[in-house]
Amino acid sequence: MSAVDTVSPPPRPSGRPQGAPTLEAVGITKDFATIRANDHINLGIRPGEIHALLGENGAGKSTLVKILYGALQPTSGEIRWKGKPVVITNPAAARRLGIGMVFQHFSLFDALTVAENISLALADRMNMAALRERITRVSSEYGLPLNPNSSVADLSVGERQRVEIVRCLLQEPELIIMDEPTSVLTPQEADDLFVTLKRLTDEQCSVLYISHRLEEVKQICHHATILRHGKVVAECDPQQETAGRLASLMVGAELRQLHAPEQVPSTAPVRLAIRNLSVPPAHPFATPLENISLDVRGGEIVAIAGVAGNGQDELFDALSGEVHARHADTIQIDGVQVGRKGVNARRRLKAAFVPEERIGHGAVPRLRLSENVVLTRHGTREGLVRSGVVNFPGACGIVGRVTQLFDVRKGTPDPEAGSLSGGNLQKFVVGREFDRQPGVLVVCQPTWGVDAGAATTIRQALIDLARSGSAVLMISQDLDEILEISDRVAVISKGQLSEAHDAHGITREGIGLLMGGSHGGGPASTTEATRAH
């Protein structure tokens, strides 16, 4: 495992801080109807400590956090705040104690200014001018520059997160819970966040840090508690462990190593071609696509990196055919001009698509899995529809195959899609398309919210599919994933796509600079990228 090299080295923790825990959870158990989500969990967060909470999806992290933040009550067990037992009846009580939380999904009103948004969340009313002054002071103190008068709609995702953090800081918390804070940030923005966290811990504020990104946990956290199946399975100093060891502690087994055979020659046929694709915005908040060009050859995985909201959704819709392009020749599948063709015509050309949003886009939650198979495969002439009548038993057969291929865990043979956990539904949605052996696959966030074991399975499947001669275009915000499996990387920023670079010669920082929109120079490739394995 190589050390983490970065352009501007972020602060690194040095040993676990001493001192009696600020917050202590003792024997926390939470039962839902039939499931024990938390099983006698013990957790102590010391002052000035960044404490990582690790675990796969469904390991019980969110349940525990909800209990600590007062949104759920434990079935049994005790929470101690500075040594004294407390009952946290609701989030407001948690805030009064000094516990703040920054959620993964922001709760801000676009139409209001920063100061207005923050004033809405404060317990007691405050003079607006004084509040603005305080926001400016606190935000600059912690390296989170914010203009209290700017309207939230104009802020980038990173700036919106700053608003959430500043809102939290104004309550002068002694413990901040952060749920996947870097999932929406560029590497540079993430580094800025880490500086802020360092600043906070210097002041003896504690942070409970939830993240799937093990490298980052290793980089900034003093201590880690690892959950599996609702139980604490290990506590460790993440800096003494490799990312691989942390992952296997979370999964409970050694992770399979990804295996990518030699790269395909550049003479392989172009199977998906995008030529000067421009799409005007469909609504006021959409990103227009400008002159996007890209070739994906059979045998390779090309990744499109970028921070959310830079045109990924619009590009996916244009590629899938949900939105038609203006000219037929702007999108070609195996040489056929499909720009003006619908999604099913493209599927009949052996193309397959996996959108980012599983619920409501890739799958209908209240329909059964077999019906969700019909959703994308009714028009592919596989015999699922004969003279207008749907062959649902045939679709059940496909559900069986997909289940086996990707180990989709479900209670009954053909449950409603919405009853599956997020990770299992993702495996189903991806597997449904793999089962067709597509010639061209466009996949958005293939391992979003999927646990480490399943993510490895999906990534290996993507590699295998590409190496069998298919063209794979992967739109992802997960840099680790991109660096791990893609052959070439392009970056989308404000609706424009950079040139595709060889993924083996590019670094996180290089991609990060492109994400910020600096298309001019090539990516810096001075340091070796960190890989998870």
Place this chain on the structure above:
Amino acid sequence: MHIELLRRPERSSRMALLSPLIALALTVVCGFIIFALNGVDPLGALYVYFIEKLTAWWSIQDLIVKIVPLTLIGVGLSICYLSNTWNVGAEGQLAAGAIAGSVLPIFFPDWQGPVVVALMLIMGILGGMAYAAIPALLKTRFGANEILTSLMLVYVAGFFLDWLARGPWRNPAGHNFPNSRSFSDGQLLPVIAGQHVTISLVIALVVAVAAWFLLRKTLTGFQIRVLGQAPRAGAFAGFSHNRMILLAFLISGGLAGLAGICEVAGPLGQLRISVSPGYGFTAIIVAFLGRLNPLGIIVSSFVLALSYLGGEGVQIAYGVSDQIARVFQGMLLFFVLACDALILYRIRVVRTLPAVPAKPVVEVTHGRT
């Protein structure tokens, strides 16, 4: 202490069957209270309301006469509502169908026989479809809210029918009554049982079964369900939302039109200033009480038909207001919609936890590094 709604992992199929029954039971309980508060013997009134009409062949025939239009319209509306399209103007489409279907017998009084009856039914369907196409096109072209437009068109159709029956289409030999000429026997639907039960009962049952097949087994039915639940997923499947809006309105309008002409060419036997006691609105309750399932709608039509007849019965026997049927229908819709929550949620009474006594610390068993 408070009450929590806990989301079930999956829809409860048991509750899907039970919730309409619970709603019905709650309606009866509230009816009991309403009768009692009005000084009417509640048990007697409920007996007259819900049971008495089932004890005589003549009243069962009346029931069937009312079941037919409710089933036809309810089935059409269920398809509409499943696709998340909100046609509340079936009453107007019913009138449009009645008018369109009456053109032949009124202008060609001597043309009789099965051919003209079949043509009348077809024209009734087309009339309802054409009238339903107006809100559909306003929606797809201009984004106009179909609830408002379809509802407002009910009154347009109602007044147009009124004007026709009083004016140009009035029977010249009808002593100035605001009715058209009476249709000849060869222009009426054939009676298959008793004095009033016509072939329209068979048509309604066939329509319900066909709609069930359409929804459950065909790609069109699948489109209806997908677009109704997740429009974005529908687009991903390659289904057109606008085409679905038009289709849903055409089916529901056509069936409402069919119900209209079946009334005129059946129990009424002539075009009148009003051809329906609000079947188009009552069918909304029918559709939801039947859980938007065409076969369930046959059952719920029976319940709502009974509410009309029972209301008349109580009015006669106990002298309560003639609005009593409306009250019962309203309560029923209210409870049906409320009980729908039970399908996706469990009810749980939660007592706020007292401070939990400390428990001995459980050691971390393995893996501490």
